Amino acid sequence: MAGSSSPVRFALVFLGTPLEALAHAFGSRYELPVPVWLFIAGGALTVTLTFVIVAAFSRGGAERYAGAQLTLAGTAFGRLLGRSWLSATVRAAGVAALALVVLAGFAGITDPNRNIAPTLVWIVWWVGFSYLAMLAGNIWPAVNPWRTLYDMVSSGRGERQFPPRAGGWIALAGLLAFGWVELIFPFRATPLALAWLLIAYSALTWAGMARYGAQAWLSNADPFHRVFELFARFAPIARGPQGDLVLRPHAAGLLARDSPKSSSAEIAFIMAMLAIVLFDGFQGSKHWVAVEDAIHDINPALGDGVWIALHTAGLLAMWLAFLGLYYAACALARVAAGGAPATLDYARAFAPTLIPIAVGYHFAHSFTYLLVQGQSLVFLLSDPLGLGWNLFGTRDFTPDIALISTRTAWYLALGAIVSGHAISVYLAHVAAERLLEARGRALRALVPMTALMVLYTIISLQILAEPLVRYSGPQQTII
Numbered sequence: 366m367a368g369s370s371s372p373v374r375f376a377l378v379f380l381g382t383p384l385e386a387l388a389h390a391f392g393s394r395y396e397l398p399v400p401v402w403l404f405i406a407g408g409a410l411t412v413t414l415t416f417v418i419v420a421a422f423s424r425g426g427a428e429r430y431a432g433a434q435l436t437l438a439g440t441a442f443g444r445l446l447g448r449s450w451l452s453a454t455v456r457a458a459g460v461a462a463l464a465l466v467v468l469a470g471f472a473g474i475t476d477p478n479r480n481i482a483p484t485l486v487w488i489v490w491w492v493g494f495s496y497l498a499m500l501a502g503n504i505w506p507a508v509n510p511w512r513t514l515y516d517m518v519s520s521g522r523g524e525r526q527f528p529p530r531a532g533g534w535i536a537l538a539g540l541l542a543f544g545w546v547e548l549i550f551p552f553r554a555t556p557l558a559l560a561w562l563l564i565a566y567s568a569l570t571w572a573g574m575a576r577y578g579a580q581a582w583l584s585n586a587d588p589f590h591r592v593f594e595l596f597a598r599f600a601p602i603a604r605g606p607q608g609d610l611v612l613r614p615h616a617a618g619l620l621a622r623d624s625p626k627s628s629s630a631e632i633a634f635i636m637a638m639l640a641i642v643l644f645d646g647f648q649g650s651k652h653w654v655a656v657e658d659a660i661h662d663i664n665p666a667l668g669d670g671v672w673i674a675l676h677t678a679g680l681l682a683m684w685l686a687f688l689g690l691y692y693a694a695c696a697l698a699r700v701a702a703g704g705a706p707a708t709l710d711y712a713r714a715f716a717p718t719l720i721p722i723a724v725g726y727h728f729a730h731s732f733t734y735l736l737v738q739g740q741s742l743v744f745l746l747s748d749p750l751g752l753g754w755n756l757f758g759t760r761d762f763t764p765d766i767a768l769i770s771t772r773t774a775w776y777l778a779l780g781a782i783v784s785g786h787a788i789s790v791y792l793a794h795v796a797a798e799r800l801l802e803a804r805g806r807a808l809r810a811l812v813p814m815t816a817l818m819v820l821y822t823i824i825s826l827q828i829l830a831e832p833l834v835r836y837s838g839p840q841q842t843i844i
Contacts, residue, residue, distance in 0.1 A: 395771040397836040404834075405826045408783045409819045415787040416815040419794045420808050427795040431620035434613040436605065443610050452507060459510035462489075463563070465749060470560020474751030477554040478741070481749035486559055488739050491547075492731045498593040499724045502602030505593040506583075511570045515579050524578040532585025533630025539588035540634060541684070544641035548648065549676045551669070591634060598624075598717065599724050619717050619792055622799070627716035629709070633688060635719050639821075640684035642726040646828040647683065648676070690817060691719075697813035698797075702806040714800045715814060718792035722821060725785020729778035729829055733769055740764035775833045782829065786822045790815055 397404070437443035445451065462485055469482040477483040494505050506512070552558035573582040583590040597603065598618035605611040618624075627635070647653055660667070660675065695711040744762040748754040793814050797807035 394832070395775050395834045397834050400836045401830050401834060404779060405823055405830070408779065408786075408826050409822050411783050412786045412790060412819050412822050413815065415790045416794075416811065419791050420811070423791070423794060427620050428622070430614060431617050431622070433617065434605065434611040437602075437610040437612055446610060455504070455507050456510075456513045459508040460513055463510040467560045467563055469750050470556040470558075470563075472750055473556055475556060476751060477556060479745075479748070479751035480556040481742075481745040482556040482559050483554045484738075484741055484745055486563075487547075487554075488735060489742065492735045493739070494593060495596060495727055495731070496735065499596035499599050499727065502600045503593050503597035505590065509583070509590075511567060511574075512579050512583065515571055515574045519575070519579070521578065524581075525576055527577040527581040527585050533628050533634065535586040536588045536591045537630055537634045537637060539586070540592065540637050540641070541681075543588055544637065544644075544680060545677060548641065548645050548680060549673060551673070588634075592638065595635065595638070595720055596724060596727075599720055616721060616788055616792065619720060620795060624717065626713045628713070632691070632712055632716045635716055635723065636687045636691060637684050638723045639719065639726060640680070640687045642723070642730050643687075643825060643828060644680050644683045646730060646832075647679070650828055650831050653679070690820070691715075694813045694817040698810040701812055702801055702810040706800070710800065711810070714796045715793055718789050718796050721785040721788040721792065722818070723785075725781045725783075726825060728781040728785075729825075732777060732781075733774045736769055737764065737766055740768070771833055775830075778829055778833070779826065782822065782825050786818050789818055793818075 437446070466482045466485050469480050469485075473480040473482065494508075497504055546553055546562065550558075570582070570587065573586055576582075577585075584594075599616050600618070601613055601615055603611060603613060603618055656679075657675070660671075692708065692712060695715065696708045698711050698715075699706075699708050740762075741764055743759050743764075747757045747760040747762075754760070790811075794807070794811055797810045797814075798804060801807045801810060
């Protein structure tokens with residue numbers, strides 16, 4: 366970052382972001398064999414061709430795909446997951462991890478690289494449980510320490526019915542607040558600050574559970590429960606209609622006819638999931654640097670509060686832009702299909718089809734971070750507070766930043782983003798046929814939605830490419 370302008374250097378220091386994280390832990394970018402724009406164009410073309418193929422050849426099959434499942438109840442794996450001792454162990458581990466984060470925050474060293482609290486919060490919990498939820502199955506309800514501790518002391522008396530229209534908006538506000546902490550809060554990696562944030566979140570969560578009941582609060586108002594639940598609709602392991610564990614194809618949970626329609630709050634929530642990940646990458650792009658440089662040139666003496674406000678406005682603007690583009694595409698889909706039903710009906714029908722895009726974004730953005738930075742857990746477990754302990758003999762372990770190459774990271778991320786958008790195109794096709802019944806109207810309605818997904822593909826790949834890859838032409842010009 367030696368060539369960065371002064372406001373960018375200031376932003377990096379002020380926001381407390383390690384340089385390794387911005388470059389996904391890589392010291393250099395991968396030299397592409399062809400210009401970057403060809404990869405982006407190829408990704409957009411792949412999504413477009415998916416629409417053409419689905420329109421030409423898709424004739425049902427969604428119901429069979431959604432219904433294909435294998436019960437795990439009688440298998441060795443299913444019996445293992447049903448063991449009471451395993452459930453108790455998992456819950457105890459969740460409570461212990463929560464206690465350790467708070468203890469490390471108050472009693473541990475202030476260096477976030479030598480204190481286990483930031484690693485447990487940002488890598489193990491947020492990134493790790495997100496990956497489990499979307500690629501395997503959602504185990505967060507079984508681990509959730511706030512639910513465990515509440516169940517230990519609560520009798521369930523005095524609980525009220527949750528207001529049906531309020532929950533989704535509370536969860537949305539919580540997700541945006543979390544996104545702000547993750548991307549903008551200056552002390553997000555400070556162990557003491559994390560401990561106080563967890564205490565504040567604990568107080569809010571337990572107050573909500575006490576008033577409305579644990580399950581009602583979590584299902585309606587808790588942003589993390591909602592994120593993991595939405596990711597889990599893509600996962601292959603889930604609860605069947607009878608409550609038993611089943612194995613199903615990926616994304617089958619997004620094709621079920623009996624799935625409830627998305628509310629306006631859930632639509633905005635899914636858009637926030639997309640915007641938070643994209644804004645994280647956008648902050649390191651040349652476009653955002655240009656904005657910072659322009660503001661710095663106007664007044665080089667701006668204080669910290671202005672930079673916080675700028676990043677906050679950027680995050681909200683990206684969320685509102687995603688939301689506005691989505692509703693505009695739904696309005697165009699309504700016009701293309703010949704009118705009825707209302708635009709909101711299109712928005713509610715298509716919203717779950719965007720979840721594979723969120724999965725692709727999250728995988729592409731966080732995979733190398735999890736793989737490289739997650740290695741720090743090896744030495745932190747031996748010395749969680751940074752006090753010189755060596756409990757398991759791994760204190761001197763050094764993470765291998767070459768565990769995955771920049772080239773591999775680029776192609777994995779490229780594949781994840783393009784695959785996520787392609788899957789969403791097919792899901793949107795199924796949703797349109799169910800909403801409109803007439804195949805011709807459904808295909809016409811899909812044109813604006815596919816155009817939106819192509820636009821999302823271009824934007825996401827452009828943002829992803831900047832810290833990872835480059836192409837040096839014959840004249841050594843960076844394209």
